[in-house]
Amino acid sequence: MSATTAAETAPPAPPPAAPAGLRKAARRKKMVPYWLLLPGILWLVIFFAAPLVYQASTSVQTGSLEEGFKVTWHFQTYWDALTEYYPQFLRSVMYAATATVLCLLLGYPLAYLIAFRAGRWRNLVMILVIAPFFTSFLIRTLAWKTILSDSGPVVGVLNSLHILDVTSQLGLTDGERLLATPLAVVCGLTYNFLPFMILPLYSSLERIDGRLHEAAGDLYAKPFTTFRKVTFPLSMPGVVAGTLLTFIPAAGDYINAELLGSTDQKMVGNVIQSQFLRVLDYPTAAALSFILMAAILAMVTVYIRRSGTEDLV
Amino acid sequence: MEPTHEPESLSPPQIAAIRRSMTSGRMALTRRGLLRAGGAGAFALGGLGALSGCGIPPAGRSGVDNASDDHSDEEKKVNFSNWAEYMDISEDKRHHPTLEEFQRRTGIAVKYTEDINDNVEFFGKVKPQLAAGQSTGRDLICVTDWLAARMIKLGWMQKLDAANLPHAYANLAEGFRSPDWDPGRAYSYTWTGIPAVIAYNKKATGGRKITSISQLLEDPKLKGRVGMLTEMRDTVGLTLLDMGKRPENVTADDYDAAIARIQKAVDRGQIRRFTGGEYTGDLGNGDLAACVAWAGDLVQLQLDKPQVEFAIPDAGYMTSTDNLLIPNKARHKKNAERLIDYYYEPKVAAKVAAYINYVCPVDGVREELAKIDKDLADNPLIIPDEEMTAKSHAFRSLSSKEETAFEEKFAKLTGA
Numbered sequence A: 001m002s003a004t005t006a007a008e009t010a011p012p013a014p015p016p017a018a019p020a021g022l023r024k025a026a027r028r029k030k031m032v033p034y035w036l037l038l039p040g041i042l043w044l045v046i047f048f049a050a051p052l053v054y055q056a057s058t059s060v061q062t063g064s065l066e067e068g069f070k071v072t073w074h075f076q077t078y079w080d081a082l083t084e085y086y087p088q089f090l091r092s093v094m095y096a097a098t099a100t101v102l103c104l105l106l107g108y109p110l111a112y113l114i115a116f117r118a119g120r121w122r123n124l125v126m127i128l129v130i131a132p133f134f135t136s137f138l139i140r141t142l143a144w145k146t147i148l149s150d151s152g153p154v155v156g157v158l159n160s161l162h163i164l165d166v167t168s169q170l171g172l173t174d175g176e177r178l179l180a181t182p183l184a185v186v187c188g189l190t191y192n193f194l195p196f197m198i199l200p201l202y203s204s205l206e207r208i209d210g211r212l213h214e215a216a217g218d219l220y221a222k223p224f225t226t227f228r229k230v231t232f233p234l235s236m237p238g239v240v241a242g243t244l245l246t247f248i249p250a251a252g253d254y255i256n257a258e259l260l261g262s263t264d265q266k267m268v269g270n271v272i273q274s275q276f277l278r279v280l281d282y283p284t285a286a287a288l289s290f291i292l293m294a295a296i297l298a299m300v301t302v303y304i305r306r307s308g309t310e311d312l313v
Numbered sequence B: 001m002e003p004t005h006e007p008e009s010l011s012p013p014q015i016a017a018i019r020r021s022m023t024s025g026r027m028a029l030t031r032r033g034l035l036r037a038g039g040a041g042a043f044a045l046g047g048l049g050a051l052s053g054c055g056i057p058p059a060g061r062s063g064v065d066n067a068s069d070d071h072s073d074e075e076k077k078v079n080f081s082n083w084a085e086y087m088d089i090s091e092d093k094r095h096h097p098t099l100e101e102f103q104r105r106t107g108i109a110v111k112y113t114e115d116i117n118d119n120v121e122f123f124g125k126v127k128p129q130l131a132a133g134q135s136t137g138r139d140l141i142c143v144t145d146w147l148a149a150r151m152i153k154l155g156w157m158q159k160l161d162a163a164n165l166p167h168a169y170a171n172l173a174e175g176f177r178s179p180d181w182d183p184g185r186a187y188s189y190t191w192t193g194i195p196a197v198i199a200y201n202k203k204a205t206g207g208r209k210i211t212s213i214s215q216l217l218e219d220p221k222l223k224g225r226v227g228m229l230t231e232m233r234d235t236v237g238l239t240l241l242d243m244g245k246r247p248e249n250v251t252a253d254d255y256d257a258a259i260a261r262i263q264k265a266v267d268r269g270q271i272r273r274f275t276g277g278e279y280t281g282d283l284g285n286g287d288l289a290a291c292v293a294w295a296g297d298l299v300q301l302q303l304d305k306p307q308v309e310f311a312i313p314d315a316g317y318m319t320s321t322d323n324l325l326i327p328n329k330a331r332h333k334k335n336a337e338r339l340i341d342y343y344y345e346p347k348v349a350a351k352v353a354a355y356i357n358y359v360c361p362v363d364g365v366r367e368e369l370a371k372i373d374k375d376l377a378d379n380p381l382i383i384p385d386e387e388m389t390a391k392s393h394a395f396r397s398l399s400s401k402e403e404t405a406f407e408e409k410f411a412k413l414t415g416a
Helices: A002-009 A020-059 A076-117 A119-134 A137-147 A153-160 A163-169 A182-206 A210-218 A223-234 A236-252 A255-260 A268-278 A282-307 B012-023 B031-052 B097-106 B119-131 B145-153 B166-171 B213-218 B232-242 B252-267 B279-285 B295-304 B333-342 B346-356 B365-372 B374-378 B386-390 B400-413
Strands: A061-064 A068-071 B077-083 B109-116 B140-144 B188-201 B226-229 B271-275 B290-294 B308-311 B317-325
Touching: A020 A061, A020 A282, A020 B031, A061 A282, A061 B400, A076 A119, A076 A182, A076 A236, A076 A268, A076 A282, A119 A182, A137 A182, A137 A255, A137 B279, A153 A163, A182 A236, A182 A255, A210 A223, A223 A236, A236 A268, A236 A282, A255 A268, A268 A282, A268 B119, A268 B400, B077 B333, B097 B109, B097 B333, B097 B346, B109 B119, B109 B140, B119 B140, B119 B145, B140 B145, B140 B333, B145 B317, B145 B400, B166 B333, B188 B232, B188 B279, B188 B295, B213 B226, B213 B232, B213 B252, B213 B290, B226 B232, B226 B279, B232 B252, B232 B290, B232 B317, B232 B400, B252 B271, B252 B400, B271 B279, B279 B290, B279 B295, B290 B295, B295 B308, B346 B365, B365 B374
Parallel strands: B077 B109, B077 B140, B226 B271, B226 B290
Antiparallel strands: A061 A068, B140 B317, B188 B290, B188 B308, B188 B317
16 A cells, blocks of 8 residues: 555656657647747748838838938937927827727627626627618728717707817817817817727626635725726726727727828827928938837836836736 | 956845846846847848938939830730729719720720829829839720829820820810920820819809809808819919919919918818819708819719809819820830820710710710710810810919929818
8 A cells, every 4th residue: 555655746756768659749838839830930030120221211211212212320210200299199199098088988888788687688789889880991990080070960950058168178179070180189089999998808807717706895995986996906907908909009090080180180000101202301201210110119018107007917 | 157247345145146146037147038139139230231222212214214004905905994984984883984985996905993082092002113214014094184293293204106096185275285294295195174263152152152162262151161172283273363363384483472371271171172083962952051062073063963063264264184194114105195196086086085074185076975965065164165275274284392392381271
């Protein structure tokens, strides 16, 4: 009896020197993760790293379409782009941040409802959240032009309630119209990126063990305290992921500003587009893209540090 | 690792701690750390090398062999890239009758693609191939005059063979014969003329007529409900005309004055938006009370929205053109030329004009169009009468430096 237990608990004896075939197999096994990584890495090198290097190079070139562009290490372009277009940068950050906060305020209750209260309606509500993705981003934004039209019902109601007078005083709208104002652009951004907020929120809320709520109740926590001390902290990964997935694309978006805004609502994406396609000033367009990328990276880093969810990324 | 310097005033535990810190912990100088740092350095250096190796060569292709190997005789086909809704189409939206007629007559199959939505985007799309002297897979393209001018100047387009273009040569209307960017039409033939005029929504203006750019820019009753086009030459050109200047010989000072005038209107909130073709919806529902508009759009729009009216400003209006060109390395050059020529037969041109409603550059089309639809033949937006033709102006072609400078100022005006 005792002999067998000893044999069972004893660590297995180190194997004798493995034959060559086995060693080869072991080495091959070791390589497996690298082979699995290969397609992704190739993809990233070809479609991310290489264009990034090319773009970095473009940003320090000078020249013109006809003479060609040469790398002259003209870093001045960055400074010029920043001083020339900082209003559009600030505007992009402000619009994107506002839209992100609005998305969180709208999306959190909805995600909460789907995760805990929707019952058998859960799948249906989820489909409703995702449904807008079945049509193109552009078409959805154009539809907003019809909805918010000056003679449309939304503007009519808001005007008869004198709400547009108030927003006009605040500088959010202009006169008795909604389109071609900052409010329209922010609303468009909020609408277009809302699902990117709801989905991660839902997936982290849904993972919360319902018994934790019961436990909190047993410890005499009021519902709101339960939310504040238990649910919300546990949903933080979802909040962080959702805000990032909303803020980052919203800051670079130009469709909403183009279609729902006017000249004073242009964002940095519009500037990059017009510099690249119309003015054919490729260095400035590349420099603007890099500044945008750097600014977003810096903000996101600070944000993730602050929210204490480094393990998320 | 032997520490080289340890202050004597430190206690033994502190010294031990310093020693430890050299070999373990965050700041440890380990082999792996050194390797990593070295690797990053090498990567950075390599990156810099890659950066400086990246320049963009001159885009021009003149003096290089750009002629295509013409496979027209063996391969009975031609690839034609055009704008959306720029070709006659059958009721069921599946056939292009004139293209099918061409195939029946010549045996040449046309692969018709509506993949041009925007001049600047199309330029961005074909630039890499054309600048590198490669084929774009297209035998015939249709772009607006300033882009056609740019592409010809860059040496990206092929000279046409007049022998294959008898109808085109004979029937091209006088006003289109010799633009300053392609004298004598060596490279291009016009597909349509595009007058930029003033349009307004009668309901939205309270029945008032809007007939001048001055009204668009300065009438306080139109505040916030005026649209202008993102097409720089149309918007600035019309403003120049209104200021009594000729866009045919615009100077930098004239241009700046026109920009300053529009800027004032922008600053006052007079102008709601600068748009591309999507202004038609806004004009139809009255979000725009008045705007600069393309004539062909208006003919279509008026059918649905009778409250939309147009006006030819007394000061004159701008006409741009969309033009057919054959890019370098096109495989079916002769077939493409035969297709161009086919569309200069008045009968065929009339069928297209009846559908797309833009100005038709073909002499003798009026009679043929009258057979299809009398009203269309009498519409000055499709067949301009003499009085209207006299008011037509074109923007002079710009050097690439001027173009960049002008576009940059215009971009600032539109907020980007």
